[in-house]
Amino acid sequence: MKLARVRKKERIGERFVLLELEERSIATQAQPGQFVMVRPMGEVYDPLLPRPFAVLRTEGERFTLLFEVTGRGTLLLSRLEPGDTLQVLGPLGRGFSLKVSSGVLIAGGRGVVPLVFLALEFTKRRIPFSFFVGVREKKELALLRVLDDIGEVFWSCEERVSGGFCGTVLGLFERCLDTVLKGDVKIYACGPEGMLRGLAKMLAGKEEIVEVSLETRMGCGFGVCLGCAIPKRSGGYWHVCSDGPVFKLSEVVL
Amino acid sequence: MKLARVRKKERIGERFVLLELEERSIATQAQPGQFVMVRPMGEVYDPLLPRPFAVLRTEGERFTLLFEVTGRGTLLLSRLEPGDTLQVLGPLGRGFSLKVSSGVLIAGGRGVVPLVFLALEFTKRRIPFSFFVGVREKKELALLRVLDDIGEVFWSCEERVSGGFCGTVLGLFERCLDTVLKGDVKIYACGPEGMLRGLAKMLAGKEEIVEVSLETRMGCGFGVCLGCAIPKRSGGYWHVCSDGPVFKLSEVVL
Amino acid sequence: MNLSVRLGRLTLQNPVVLTSGTCGYGKEMRPYLDLDSLGAITVKGLSLFPWEGNPPPRIWETWAGLLNSIGLENKGLERFLEEDLPFLENLATCVFVNIWGKTVGEYVTIARELDKVKRIDALELNLSCPNVERGGATFVSDFKVLERLVGEVRQATGKFLIAKLGPQVRDWEATVTILEREGAEALSVTNSFPALAVDVERMSFVFALKTAGLSGPAIKPLALKMVYDLVGMTDLPIIGMGGITTAEDALEFLLVGAKAIGVGTANLVNPSSAMRILEGIKQYLLRKDITDIGEVIGKVR
Amino acid sequence: MNLSVRLGRLTLQNPVVLTSGTCGYGKEMRPYLDLDSLGAITVKGLSLFPWEGNPPPRIWETWAGLLNSIGLENKGLERFLEEDLPFLENLATCVFVNIWGKTVGEYVTIARELDKVKRIDALELNLSCPNVERGGATFVSDFKVLERLVGEVRQATGKFLIAKLGPQVRDWEATVTILEREGAEALSVTNSFPALAVDVERMSFVFALKTAGLSGPAIKPLALKMVYDLVGMTDLPIIGMGGITTAEDALEFLLVGAKAIGVGTANLVNPSSAMRILEGIKQYLLRKDITDIGEVIGKVR
Numbered sequence A, B: 001m002k003l004a005r006v007r008k009k010e011r012i013g014e015r016f017v018l019l020e021l022e023e024r025s026i027a028t029q030a031q032p033g034q035f036v037m038v039r040p041m042g043e044v045y046d047p048l049l050p051r052p053f054a055v056l057r058t059e060g061e062r063f064t065l066l067f068e069v070t071g072r073g074t075l076l077l078s079r080l081e082p083g084d085t086l087q088v089l090g091p092l093g094r095g096f097s098l099k100v101s102s103g104v105l106i107a108g109g110r111g112v113v114p115l116v117f118l119a120l121e122f123t124k125r126r127i128p129f130s131f132f133v134g135v136r137e138k139k140e141l142a143l144l145r146v147l148d149d150i151g152e153v154f155w156s157c158e159e160r161v162s163g164g165f166c167g168t169v170l171g172l173f174e175r176c177l178d179t180v181l182k183g184d185v186k187i188y189a190c191g192p193e194g195m196l197r198g199l200a201k202m203l204a205g206k207e208e209i210v211e212v213s214l215e216t217r218m219g220c221g222f223g224v225c226l227g228c229a230i231p232k233r234s235g236g237y238w239h240v241c242s243d244g245p246v247f248k249l250s251e252v253v254l
Numbered sequence C, D: 001m002n003l004s005v006r007l008g009r010l011t012l013q014n015p016v017v018l019t020s021g022t023c024g025y026g027k028e029m030r031p032y033l034d035l036d037s038l039g040a041i042t043v044k045g046l047s048l049f050p051w052e053g054n055p056p057p058r059i060w061e062t063w064a065g066l067l068n069s070i071g072l073e074n075k076g077l078e079r080f081l082e083e084d085l086p087f088l089e090n091l092a093t094c095v096f097v098n099i100w101g102k103t104v105g106e107y108v109t110i111a112r113e114l115d116k117v118k119r120i121d122a123l124e125l126n127l128s129c130p131n132v133e134r135g136g137a138t139f140v141s142d143f144k145v146l147e148r149l150v151g152e153v154r155q156a157t158g159k160f161l162i163a164k165l166g167p168q169v170r171d172w173e174a175t176v177t178i179l180e181r182e183g184a185e186a187l188s189v190t191n192s193f194p195a196l197a198v199d200v201e202r203m204s205f206v207f208a209l210k211t212a213g214l215s216g217p218a219i220k221p222l223a224l225k226m227v228y229d230l231v232g233m234t235d236l237p238i239i240g241m242g243g244i245t246t247a248e249d250a251l252e253f254l255l256v257g258a259k260a261i262g263v264g265t266a267n268l269v270n271p272s273s274a275m276r277i278l279e280g281i282k283q284y285l286l287r288k289d290i291t292d293i294g295e296v297i298g299k300v301r
Ligand SMILES: Cc1cc2nc3c(=O)[nH]c(=O)nc-3n(C[C@H](O)[C@H](O)[C@H](O)COP(=O)(O)OP(=O)(O)OC[C@H]3O[C@@H](n4cnc5c(N)ncnc54)[C@H](O)[C@@H]3O)c2cc1C
Pocket: A035, A047, A049, A050, A051, A052, A053, A054, A055, A066, A067, A068, A069, A070, A071, A072, A073, A074, A075, A110, A113, A114, A214, A215, A216, A217, A218, A245, D061
């Protein structure tokens, strides 16, 4: 593992933390959709395993993570302050395919992370895209802040709020289906299982042009433990850390 | 356990760290020679057990610890910064007896900690005392800093340095034996086993007037696990956390 | 919300029990938690005569675990009755006394003596200690001896009788059959695991007796399996223990069928652990909208 | 400084071995450590035919431990020879192949096939997996079967033969006697410990098969005792493993008599663990002014 130093820390809403980390090789090599494995402390073996996190963006020798505090590992990470160091491994996994003439990005909650990186890459490459983001609760709207430097974003919230669409991101997306699904377009999605299943239903038949980034529990993150299995359409299992985390919808069973 | 907040942190030399902690009940109740049990993090169970540390001094709602980084627990503690909180239990154990008309304090290395507290108490009570401190290496001389607000201190170092006695603290003490051992005097000592054994030899016959503060591995620190046993002179075992850590030399086998 | 659990003829106000050797004789815990709020307290293993225990070092920390070689030190029956019973008399919670002996005879005698003490709600037999008449093999490792031990203790006392087992048990089915037949009314599982530590710097074993007992968070997944397997073998109520550190740990044991749970090493890590665990169990029941803890017990089989 | 150790007729350049299932087929580790600097690498458990393994979830974290229910997924002999052997051919360190089968016949056939592969230095028999001809009991739990299995594999290959054991062994003395007689040349101890986890929020077992294998730092003091006891029972060289995470852990196993040590879960925690451990062992020898690692092995008995 490599040592990365925390350069910036930001709390986003109540449940999210953004960490800007300095580690050259990851910052310069990471592609949209790839992830890193992170351990808060070297000499401590509880929690034991590193935790997987997608890369939000890179800049020079720095890369940024955005995570939700959901358990002990993320709790410890949320306590790190600028100047602290942590152990990182990566970049890991297979990212999103970038060979398209236009893209549709659909994110649910923290699923926004890898898609922000993708959107920034598309902007660089002048590939047009539309970005849909959905959150459950008002307070998660804080997440939208990381989308500031990304052109227009359509967002939804399941709680009633002004400015955005009230409902799920799929509900929002459905309304624009025909307008966005034209020509050589790819759809990129990341979010809770329920949302991805709904999307799969909605896009039945189009599985070839849909890429989803998936989460599973991971052991190693680099392909040795076979702990991150998910069922293949064709039978048998994929390993999310090495075959993914990005898959064509046609390859997986959600 | 109670939560204490780190108010001040100071590195003393290469191996020592001083933490000023805010926790009212301990600060107001601790007596010289008593100790506290400390855990750096609540939700993490490696390292598992709290670590025992003597109290260096108290002031208002704050008390101070001074520890040597010797392993994983103290390493984690050494990473705490002002504002961080930790778990503390105490004050624990039986401290030094304060009913004397004069005292001689003999400290080796980190053994200085409980004796500093004692010296400050003696000063308050206008009980005259002489303070002998010995360190092995030059770099440990940084420890003398915590003795600044204590009148005169005789110190020794096993490496050659200017200003102090070159040799062990016992060598230094021996030279002053007759001058200091007069009238109703008690001798208080804390330091490495070797030093305490040497002292015991030197003061054979005087065991009744010598109090030593001892270290053992501890489980609970408050008398339930019976893990901190040391042999009694009379056979059987003392429990350092509840019967000590301060014992009359006449009570223990070193 | 009903938190009380029934262990055969004995009812605990809630399933949280302090395990033997990790809560002294009760007194020592008083500053840190309200003993009366717990289901029961099990006092340090008691023998007929005072016992010195093992030479230091007696404890050693391992990864998320604790090795102990206390060697059953205790003050013996007489001083217990004199110095500690009075405090226990005034408790409003159940009092279990963990007992052991070097011979079957010693078990029987101390059981008979404690039978006279009204305040004591149950006797817990530590069956994982060495039998001097059998060259130090544990009492569970010889079925004939086990049978005699439990049978004769049963004759000697009318108290609720708990048998405490550990990894030394080789044939669980057979052992449980004997315990049921000889009149044990509940099982405490598990005692600590025989383990080893070497002091690399000193190039020697850490403990004078070489092996010591492993306890604490590290052993939880092993203890949980032992309890799960055992629940499938017997109708005797089981007090599940081994590494329980959080409310979630405790709930795992209850869900697989333990009727009560023991908090041990966690008391050393933080003396108010047991109350935090009880609090966490209540929170869980509220969150899950469950009104009777009975609905949790054995729900996952 | 001499770091090489002899396991019978096989010599390792140093005692650090990567254990099966935690280092893939070698390739995957290349970015993180120099395989050629280690004593040996043991590839993922291989079977005659491809095997899917268990449904997710396959791993779960416990206190300083890892529960796994991978279910021996592997690509099977044919693809291994085609896809992975070429990389292994170019390694300068020893290559162990861990093999398993659903029947004695499968063990024998894969052993015979691998016997033809010059590059492979040793075969490690995973004896802790279910025997379908015996209703899924592990191969170690039936002496007759064990005898046949090892004996026939011995006939099928001239390779250095390692038997890998775990806590499923009930009678170590008897098991070791059989293994010695049937021609095993070394023992790997220990495999992971059968354990259990419950998902408290979902109120269900974490794993489809309920139980899973516990590994990682948590089990070290238990594994160390197993190895210590075993060293006293046999002259077969032992590769000690179970929770080894630091150089100190590794040295504990060597000091009680293990000839080599296996690094498993630590590879997942940090893929360069094995090199850090090897480095730490060197530091220790320097500090202690020991020129031959042989002086450390078995020094604490
Ligand atoms: C490829 C990938 C990318 C991810 N990217 C992000 C991200 O950008 N931002 C973010 O907030 N989260 C992300 N996650 C989820 C994140 O890894 C988990 O939330 C985190 O591991 C939880 O750890 P914990 O210790 O706080 O929770 P615990 O529940 O205490 O963790 C216990 C164990 O479960 C595992 N675990 C728990 N939940 C998950 C989960 N949903 N996915 C994988 N492992 C889990 C942990 O790794 C650990 O091994 C990603 C997961 C994967 C697989």
